[in-house]
Amino acid sequence: MSVSRRDLFKLAGVGALVSALPSKSSFAAAEKVGKMGAMLPPPKGNRVVVCGGGWAGLTVAKYLKKEDPNIEVVLIEKRPNFFSCPISNEWLADLVSLDFLSHDYNQPAAKYGYKFINATVLGIERDKKRVYTPQGYIEYNYLVLAPGIRYNYSAWFKDDKQMAEYARVHYPPAYIPGSEHLALKRKIWEFEEGDFVITVPPGAYRCPPAPYERAAMIAYVFKKNKVKGRVIILDPKGDIAPKGPGFRAAYEQLYLGIVEYVPNAVIKEVDPVKKIIKTTAGDFKFADANLVPPHQAGDLVWMADLIAKDKDGKPTGWADQDPITFQAKADPNVFLVGDVIGGVPYPKSGHMANSQGKIVAKIIASRIKGKEYKPTLPDNTCYSMVNGDPQEAIVISVTYELKDGKIEPKPKVINERSKALADATYEWAKAIYRDMFA
Numbered sequence: 117m118s119v120s121r122r123d124l125f126k127l128a129g130v131g132a133l134v135s136a137l138p139s140k141s142s143f144a145a146a147e148k149v150g151k152m153g154a155m156l157p158p159p160k161g162n163r164v165v166v167c168g169g170g171w172a173g174l175t176v177a178k179y180l181k182k183e184d185p186n187i188e189v190v191l192i193e194k195r196p197n198f199f200s201c202p203i204s205n206e207w208l209a210d211l212v213s214l215d216f217l218s219h220d221y222n223q224p225a226a227k228y229g230y231k232f233i234n235a236t237v238l239g240i241e242r243d244k245k246r247v248y249t250p251q252g253y254i255e256y257n258y259l260v261l262a263p264g265i266r267y268n269y270s271a272w273f274k275d276d277k278q279m280a281e282y283a284r285v286h287y288p289p290a291y292i293p294g295s296e297h298l299a300l301k302r303k304i305w306e307f308e309e310g311d312f313v314i315t316v317p318p319g320a321y322r323c324p325p326a327p328y329e330r331a332a333m334i335a336y337v338f339k340k341n342k343v344k345g346r347v348i349i350l351d352p353k354g355d356i357a358p359k360g361p362g363f364r365a366a367y368e369q370l371y372l373g374i375v376e377y378v379p380n381a382v383i384k385e386v387d388p389v390k391k392i393i394k395t396t397a398g399d400f401k402f403a404d405a406n407l408v409p410p411h412q413a414g415d416l417v418w419m420a421d422l423i424a425k426d427k428d429g430k431p432t433g434w435a436d437q438d439p440i441t442f443q444a445k446a447d448p449n450v451f452l453v454g455d456v457i458g459g460v461p462y463p464k465s466g467h468m469a470n471s472q473g474k475i476v477a478k479i480i481a482s483r484i485k486g487k488e489y490k491p492t493l494p495d496n497t498c499y500s501m502v503n504g505d506p507q508e509a510i511v512i513s514v515t516y517e518l519k520d521g522k523i524e525p526k527p528k529v530i531n532e533r534s535k536a537l538a539d540a541t542y543e544w545a546k547a548i549y550r551d552m553f554a
């Protein structure tokens with residue numbers, strides 16, 4: 117296999133991650149990846165490789181097999197088990213157990229007949245239709261990229277990777293499941309007094325209502341534990357959205373003096389060591405924090421060179437795909453699905469990723485059969501828990517319509533919090549977990 121030094125960097129994903137030249141060791145790692153043999157024999161028929169076993173990838177894998185059991189489906193996921201971000205705010209407040217959020221990858225793979233590989237995708241060569249893992253490469257006919265998001269700490273710290281790592285470890289964003297969530301929960305329950313700051317990321321980010329729901333759940337814990345603490349929400353937007361009236365009512369009626377919402381707080385500087393955030397709405401010192409930097413599409417989309425560019429040729433940070441078919445604009449054999457997508461008015465949510473996953477499965481299966489398929493538009497529903505005792509939630513549901521070539525959202529919001537909506541929250545979660553795992 118002959119690959120250039122530049123290609124090798126891309127294979128290891130290092131080119132997209134660092135602006136300086138990679139070190140000798142990362143070059144050696146990339147070279148090793150480039151020399152690898154095949155992990156699986158070449159496809160006998162049609163093989164679809166799905167990278168990322170989150171909400172989007174799991175749905176695509178299952179529904180492809182349901183559409184056509186003859187398609188060979190390979191799902192590659194780096195985590196050994198599934199941890200749900202939806203309902204994780206309720207878990208932070210001890211309203212559900214960790215079991216509720218955790219699922220195994222083996223059951224759906226065995227039941228629906230796709231191959232699950234627990235490995236990290238290290239590189240993608242689109243011209244050769246190959247995906248590289250530490251165990252070797254896998255060839256595909258179609259590739260689905262569903263790696264979710266990555267954090268863009270360089271917006272805060274430029275090239276200072278040490279500071280970025282300091283912020284991530286000491287003030288974990290907990291928008292990518294794992295240790296960050298466990299650390300955040302520990303911090304909330306051990307918090308003694310002072311200001312606990314939550315930063316809302318600018319632009320598009322995973323789960324728009326999540327920071328406001330998280331603030332309500334942390335405030336609920338402080339209130340319950342009689343902690344002399346305040347939750348300060350620093351929001352670059354002018355108002356809470358979505359479900360603004362519902363969140364505001366909860367903050368005023370349930371957490372008066374505990375939650376302080378600060379609009380128009382665009383971050384100018386973050387100093388996690390001195391614990392100061394400078395914003396356009398003033399400077400804030402914090403005792404502890406949930407520092408959430410801006411989000412971008414996950415590394416795999418950068419590795420595959422499928423990030424959209426703005427009119428000045430700068431990367432938008434999000435995938436460049438057709439808004440209706442989710443097919444990569446630069447490659448008819450690649451589909452981009454879930455939180456990675458850009459240029460469409462869809463929120464980055466688990467429900468949306470699941471809905472898109474079903475559409476993408478139908479599109480690929482129809483194409484393999486040589487049949488025409490007119491895709492529908494996805495939909496979204498998002499519940500937010502705002503009270504812990506009694507449990508009460510609010511909700512937004514959105515359908516979409518194509519009007520004059522534009523996708524238009526048709527939202528329905530219930531801002532009156534209720535126990536019935538709290539019950540519906542868990543029913544929604546159970547139904548969607550069943551859809552992906554059972």
Ligand SMILES: Cc1cc2nc3c(=O)[nH]c(=O)nc-3n(C[C@H](O)[C@H](O)[C@H](O)COP(=O)(O)OP(=O)(O)OC[C@H]3O[C@@H](n4cnc5c(N)ncnc54)[C@H](O)[C@@H]3O)c2cc1C
Pocket residue numbers: 167168169170171172173192193194195200201202203204205235236237238262263264265290291292322323326414415416453454455456464465466467468469497498499
């Ligand atoms: C606090 C919080 C609350 C939320 N609440 C809700 C809610 O109530 N309702 C809702 O609908 N949504 C909610 N969301 C949003 C939801 O979690 C995301 O929108 C959803 O996870 C997106 O699915 P995805 O498949 O695109 O990405 P993910 O679910 O993140 O899946 C991506 C997968 O790709 C894997 N991966 C990445 N890179 C590689 C690689 N190189 N090799 C192998 N595997 C890789 C990752 O490990 C991951 O498992 C919430 C999010 C947060 C943070």
